[in-house]
Amino acid sequence: MGTELEPNKVARARANLDTAGLADLVDIREGDALETLRDVGGDVDLLLIDGAFTLYLPVLRLVEPRLKPGAVILGENAFEPGYLDYVRNPANGYVSQPLPIDEGRGNEFTLRVA
Ligand SMILES: C[S@@+](CC[C@H](N)C(=O)[O-])C[C@H]1O[C@@H](n2cnc3c(N)ncnc32)[C@H](O)[C@@H]1O
Known part of the structure; x- marks a missing residue:
């Protein structure tokens, strides 16, 4: 989807x-993704976020209840500090790091571990 x-x-x-x-x-x-993703219709094992920067965290939080343990979240151009602080805080149920490819593009690789 x-x-x-x-x-x-x-x-x-x-x-x-x-x-x-x-x-x-x-x-x-x-x-608007904040409307269209209200019901994703099932569990999610891969989420690629490449949209308006300010929506990265709201979109993640919206889909979060449907993320399977081990789900991968790829944030392209994930520069927004609120998003990065959230996924890099293990207390939120993620492990996350920037991808060391095409550096400067802000590609963030995140795993759902909760
Ligand atoms: C950097 S582009 C990337 C889109 C796609 N991955 C591509 O390569 O064409 C960001 C996209 O986010 C879309 N976008 C912006 N705000 C949005 C929103 N609230 N809901 C859904 N899409 C949105 C824009 O229309 C744009 O196509």
């Missing part, structure tokens, strides 16, 4: 999935 605010990007993603023969396997939700 994926979610995107801009309708033209949603249309392009759906067209690409259709071309690849994967349209019936992927749910692309159009709208």
Whole structure:
């Protein structure tokens, strides 16, 4: 499942999935992620966050109850201090570190351990 605010990007993603023969396997939700992800419809074992920087932590907190133990969270361009402080604090149920590839891009690799 994926979610995107801009309708033209949603249309392009759906067209690409259709071309690849994967349209019936992927749910692309159009709208504000804080609405579209309220019910993700099941447990989550991989979450890629690559959207508005201020939404990284709110999106994570929204999906958090559905994250399976061992789930991977990839934050691309995860620069927002509130997000990084949260995932790097073991008390919140994560272990997290920056990925040592393409450094400067703020790629954060996080595991759900709770
Ligand atoms: C850096 S782009 C990356 C998108 C995608 N990964 C890509 O490579 O095209 C960030 C995306 O977040 C979307 N976005 C911004 N605010 C959003 C929101 N509240 N809900 C959902 N998507 C949002 C933007 O429309 C934009 O397409």
